[in-house]
Amino acid sequence: MTRTDLRNLVKGLAFVSPWLIGFSIFLATPIGLSFYYSLCDYPLARPPMYIGAQNYRWLLHDPLFWRGMRNTAYYAAMALPAGMLVSLGLALLLNAKVWGQGLFRTIIFLPSLIPAVASAMLWLWVFNSKLGLFNHLLGKIGIAGPQWLGADWAMPSLALMSVWGVGNTVVIYLAGLQDVPADLLEAAEIDGAGRWRKLWSVTIPLLSPVIFFNLIMALIGMVQTLTVPYIMTGGGPNNATYFYTMYLYDNAFRYVHMGYASAMAWIQLLVILSLTGIAFWSGRRWVHYQS
Amino acid sequence: MILFKRLILALQLLTAAWFLLFGARQTQTIPSNVIVVEYWEKWVGAEADQMRLIVDDFNRTVGTDKHIRVRYLSMSKLDQKLLIASAASVPPDIAGLWDPQTAEFASLGAVEPLDELAARHGIDARTYKTVYWDACHYQGKLWALPNTPACVALLYNKAIFRSSAEKLRAAGLDPQRPPRTLDELDRYAKALDVIDSAGRIRRAGYLPMEPGWYVDFTPVWFGGSLFDAKTDRFTLDSPQNVAAFEWIASYSKRLGSTAMVEFHDAAGGFDSPQNSFLTGEVAMEQQGPWMANYFYRLTHQTPWVSTIAETKVPHERENELADRRDNCDWAAAPFPSALPHAENVTICSVDTLVIPRGARHPDAAFEFMAYLARQDVMEKLCTLHCKSSPLREVSPEFLTHHPNPYISVFEAISASPNARFAPQTPMWEQLKKELDDATQSVSRLDADPRAALASAQERLQGKWDRQRRIDTLRGSAQP
Numbered sequence: 001m002t003r004t005d006l007r008n009l010v011k012g013l014a015f016v017s018p019w020l021i022g023f024s025i026f027l028a029t030p031i032g033l034s035f036y037y038s039l040c041d042y043p044l045a046r047p048p049m050y051i052g053a054q055n056y057r058w059l060l061h062d063p064l065f066w067r068g069m070r071n072t073a074y075y076a077a078m079a080l081p082a083g084m085l086v087s088l089g090l091a092l093l094l095n096a097k098v099w100g101q102g103l104f105r106t107i108i109f110l111p112s113l114i115p116a117v118a119s120a121m122l123w124l125w126v127f128n129s130k131l132g133l134f135n136h137l138l139g140k141i142g143i144a145g146p147q148w149l150g151a152d153w154a155m156p157s158l159a160l161m162s163v164w165g166v167g168n169t170v171v172i173y174l175a176g177l178q179d180v181p182a183d184l185l186e187a188a189e190i191d192g193a194g195r196w197r198k199l200w201s202v203t204i205p206l207l208s209p210v211i212f213f214n215l216i217m218a219l220i221g222m223v224q225t226l227t228v229p230y231i232m233t234g235g236g237p238n239n240a241t242y243f244y245t246m247y248l249y250d251n252a253f254r255y256v257h258m259g260y261a262s263a264m265a266w267i268q269l270l271v272i273l274s275l276t277g278i279a280f281w282s283g284r285r286w287v288h289y290q291s
Numbered sequence: 292m293i294l295f296k297r298l299i300l301a302l303q304l305l306t307a308a309w310f311l312l313f314g315a316r317q318t319q320t321i322p323s324n325v326i327v328v329e330y331w332e333k334w335v336g337a338e339a340d341q342m343r344l345i346v347d348d349f350n351r352t353v354g355t356d357k358h359i360r361v362r363y364l365s366m367s368k369l370d371q372k373l374l375i376a377s378a379a380s381v382p383p384d385i386a387g388l389w390d391p392q393t394a395e396f397a398s399l400g401a402v403e404p405l406d407e408l409a410a411r412h413g414i415d416a417r418t419y420k421t422v423y424w425d426a427c428h429y430q431g432k433l434w435a436l437p438n439t440p441a442c443v444a445l446l447y448n449k450a451i452f453r454s455s456a457e458k459l460r461a462a463g464l465d466p467q468r469p470p471r472t473l474d475e476l477d478r479y480a481k482a483l484d485v486i487d488s489a490g491r492i493r494r495a496g497y498l499p500m501e502p503g504w505y506v507d508f509t510p511v512w513f514g515g516s517l518f519d520a521k522t523d524r525f526t527l528d529s530p531q532n533v534a535a536f537e538w539i540a541s542y543s544k545r546l547g548s549t550a551m552v553e554f555h556d557a558a559g560g561f562d563s564p565q566n567s568f569l570t571g572e573v574a575m576e577q578q579g580p581w582m583a584n585y586f587y588r589l590t591h592q593t594p595w596v597s598t599i600a601e602t603k604v605p606h607e608r609e610n611e612l613a614d615r616r617d618n619c620d621w622a623a624a625p626f627p628s629a630l631p632h633a634e635n636v637t638i639c640s641v642d643t644l645v646i647p648r649g650a651r652h653p654d655a656a657f658e659f660m661a662y663l664a665r666q667d668v669m670e671k672l673c674t675l676h677c678k679s680s681p682l683r684e685v686s687p688e689f690l691t692h693h694p695n696p697y698i699s700v701f702e703a704i705s706a707s708p709n710a711r712f713a714p715q716t717p718m719w720e721q722l723k724k725e726l727d728d729a730t731q732s733v734s735r736l737d738a739d740p741r742a743a744l745a746s747a748q749e750r751l752q753g754k755w756d757r758q759r760r761i762d763t764l765r766g767s768a769q770p
Binding site: 044129147 | 371374375377378395396399400401491549552553554556557648720721724727728731732735737738750757761764765
């Protein structure tokens with residue numbers, strides 16, 4: 001290494017040092033510590049005490065841990081496909097050259113700008129079993145609406161509500177749709193492809209990297225669901241909407257079991273990594289990158 | 292380009308210089324011989340402002356004499372912040388908690404025992420009502436001092452009783468007085484219910500889940516308890532507790548769980564003119580003394596509500612107590628017990644003051660806590676908060692001039708030998724979660740009371756046994 005190389009290296013490191021220092025102090029160290037704490041009993045006001053893998057063993061026998069897992073999986077199984085399909089459908093509609101295109105795009109995007117707490121309060125009233133909008137409209141056609149946030153309907157209701165905030169995903173799809181080459185669509189049209197054939201055989205394959213990206217982001221988001229159900233149902237009724245992250249939060253900040261909560265966080269990370277791994281593995285079959 | 296870079300640099304330097312010269316700085320200098328006591332309080336809003344008046348009084352009087360200045364900071368989620376601050380060795384000198392948290396914070400070693408300091412200031416069991424004094428103890432040690440307390444009574448709407456007098460008489464009940472036994476309460480409730488043709492509740496005589504703040508403690512009125520300190524076991528599935536939860540379920544069975552949920556969903560917020568007791572949609576409810584303050588404030592905002600509003604004179608405290616009571620369309624009475632001959636049964640809780648472990652000025656901090664234990668100071672704060680007093684001694688003026696004309700009812704029940712407080716266990720938060728889940732599932736008729744309590748008991752006891760094993764490993768079963 002010459003003197004110039006060394007000088008450049010020092011300069012380069014100096015320039016990235018704010019990020020490196022920040023990453024080390026605020027991310028890498030807490031991540032490392034959280035793994036250590038996951039092997040400890042750590043009630044915060046006392047020093048952590050090493051107990052090996054005991055937290056992980058206890059988790060396996062904790063009914064609320066499994067309840068949280070099941071609830072999260074159930075929610076993801078409904079909200080993920082619904083969100084993906086609705087956002088893709090909306091993006092395709094909003095990509096059409098029609099009058100008021102900008103206005104429609106704004107309307108679809110607006111809900112995603114509303115803070116989660118505000119939208120949760122709003123939807124609490126929409127779902128209200130006596131005075132809510134849904135049951136009022138259902139009543140108009142002679143249907144007695146259900147208790148939307150009752151034990152049976154709470155999870156589908158939350159999944160339905162999640163579709164309301166797909167604006168961000170729609171914008172990403174719209175950006176992806178702009179990259180679909182017009183010449184390919186024209187060539188398909190010349191070959192006699194109709195609207196559906198063009199969508200299925202040209203647009204979707206070319207959009208598959210964007211779909212894949214949105215899928216990964218949605219997966220991570222679903223596993224970490226917390227704010228809206230915490231405000232709307234608090235995990236009830238009878239733990240019907242008690243998500244994994246709620247239990248993690250309760251253990252960390254309500255029961256002050258930082259070690260137990262850290263173990264839960266690491267299991268959550270493993271779940272996310274596994275799901276992402278499966279998505280990448282399956283992506284080899286259906287994600288097409290333009291060379 | 293170089294000129295541009297220099298211009299940017301100059302601008303940055305100028306901004307930095309401006310902040311240094313004119314930026315935020317301490318406006319009040321505190322003499323070096325004055326000890327600054329940091330006091331963090333969990334109250335926000337009106338209660339926080341009222342406590343600030345007391346802090347200001349202290350700083351002006353005793354604080355000035357003893358060279359102590361209390362710096363008061365109100366914040367939400369104080370318990371979490373206190374633990375984090377303690378872990379970082381920067382706790383405040385005083386913190387405001389709730390009595391059920393005493394055991395948790397004591398067992399974590401997060402607060403200082405106060406026995407010595409209290410004895411030095413002449414504060415002992417004779418200072419406070421037994422229930423509040425005991426609620427500040429855990430495993431024989433004093434960990435907190437009472438701040439303002441709470442206890443629960445039956446609030447009933449006299450106007451509804453008057454307008455439903457015939458129905459009540461037809462059911463063999465006296466419309467001039469509140470129910471005195473739990474069986475009577477059920478009969479009054481049934482007579483006062485108004486159900487429409489679709490089965491919807493238009494008015495509920497009584498609903499265990501409305502507002503439902505104390506429904507977890509229903510076993511208290513059945514002679515039950517939630518934890519047995521002698522055997523170190525939770526007792527959620529005891530026969531008394533099962534009976535209490537069966538009573539909760541009986542209302543859902545009678546009125547229909549769907550109708551009850553719909554009613555609850557449509558009920559207005561507690562601190563709003565749509566409060567269901569205020570609007571007359573609920574004729575009787577379990578509440579604390581502070582409701583009087585809400586009634587005064589909210590009824591003046593709601594001229595269309597006539598059932599509760601003081602009809603003749605606004606709350607002029609110089610009026611005779613009897614007149615003030617007559618002017619209210621609501622009244623308070625002890626919540627009836629399921630046990631024969633058990634009078635003045637209630638559940639009490641108390642806001643507490645603690646000295647966190649590692650506090651820099653525990654002696655000065657206790658000076659403020661002792662100041663608050665003075666009868667005149669405590670009565671001022673309790674009057675502002677519209678609560679009863681935690682002190683054993685209460686002045687006649689406190690009873691006659693209190694904003695709640697029924698404060699003597701709350702004084703009597705909190706001084707009663709049948710006054711209970713939340714079990715002192717480090718597992719309080721988990722216990723609360725289990726009880727909340729159980730009451731929810733039982734009131735919605737999703738689960739049988741016995742089964743719900745049995746599974747809650749199993750989970751909770753399992754966690755407690757696990758915690759005990761950890762404590763043994765740490766060698767710290769005792770705080």
